[in-house]
Amino acid sequence: MWKFSLSALYFLAAPAFGQFESHALSITATRSIYVQPDQAVFGLSVSSSAITTLEQAAAPLSGLGITSANLSGEGSSVVPPSFQWSFTLDAPLSSLTATIGSIVKLQQTIGQNNSGLTLTFSVNGTEVSPQLQQAQSCSNSDLIADATAQAQKLATAAGLALGPIRSLSNAPLAQAYAVPSLVVVTSRLGDFAPGSFSSPLTCSLTVQFQLQP
Numbered sequence: 001m002w003k004f005s006l007s008a009l010y011f012l013a014a015p016a017f018g019q020f021e022s023h024a025l026s027i028t029a030t031r032s033i034y035v036q037p038d039q040a041v042f043g044l045s046v047s048s049s050a051i052t053t054l055e056q057a058a059a060p061l062s063g064l065g066i067t068s069a070n071l072s073g074e075g076s077s078v079v080p081p082s083f084q085w086s087f088t089l090d091a092p093l094s095s096l097t098a099t100i101g102s103i104v105k106l107q108q109t110i111g112q113n114n115s116g117l118t119l120t121f122s123v124n125g126t127e128v129s130p131q132l133q134q135a136q137s138c139s140n141s142d143l144i145a146d147a148t149a150q151a152q153k154l155a156t157a158a159g160l161a162l163g164p165i166r167s168l169s170n171a172p173l174a175q176a177y178a179v180p181s182l183v184v185v186t187s188r189l190g191d192f193a194p195g196s197f198s199s200p201l202t203c204s205l206t207v208q209f210q211l212q213p
Contacts, residue, residue: 023211024166025154029146032200033136037126040096042089043072044103044121046110049082052117057085060110060117064089064102093126128201138203140168147207155211163210171204 044066046057058068066087073086091099107119144165155162 026208027147028206029143030204041124043124044087047084047118143205161212163212166208169206
């Protein structure tokens with residue numbers, strides 16, 4: 001779905017003794033592409049009552065694809081003495097049930113072998129994956145059409161004729177933002193309800209037109 005807007009305009013004034021042909025009008029057209037999030041963002045926390053290293057905390061999570069590079073935070077408590085390591089995990093919504101099942105299974109087994117570790121987790125939100133973002137594209141022809149329609153109205157109101165396009169300037173495709181989660185997860189597999197928010201990507205194009213008397 002597209003949603004578009006047009007920015008304020010500005011005139012490039014002619015220099016002294018210049019001709020009308022040196023006048024120009026710039027319009028910035030913007031459209032938003034609404035992209036459905038395709039992955040969930042998990043937060044996992046590994047706690048221990050004994051001193052642990054980052055590598056020791058991350059090792060049991062390797063089966064989920066988590067390494068020390070996924071660390072999002074750490075903390076400790078004096079009373080009672082404990083250490084906590086927090087990690088993030090991105091998982092496709094298409095495999096959400098399987099991912100939660102794997103985490104729950106690990107949650108039940110991580111304390112074995114006298115490791116002294118415990119695992120808690122939550123689903124913190126949904127987001128658009130980098131792959132899906134890169135698959136999106138902006139339509140310059142649509143943006144030019146939006147800008148031309150607005151420029152024509154402004155030129156007519158000023159008693160001038162809209163001339164040819166002098167220049168085009170694309171802004172980078174704005175990245176989609178993470179969407180607050182509507183997901184509730186407990187230790188019982190199945191207690192989750194993924195949300196359905198959309199996340200917009202923004203395309204922007206500035207079109208400069210020649211103005212003629």
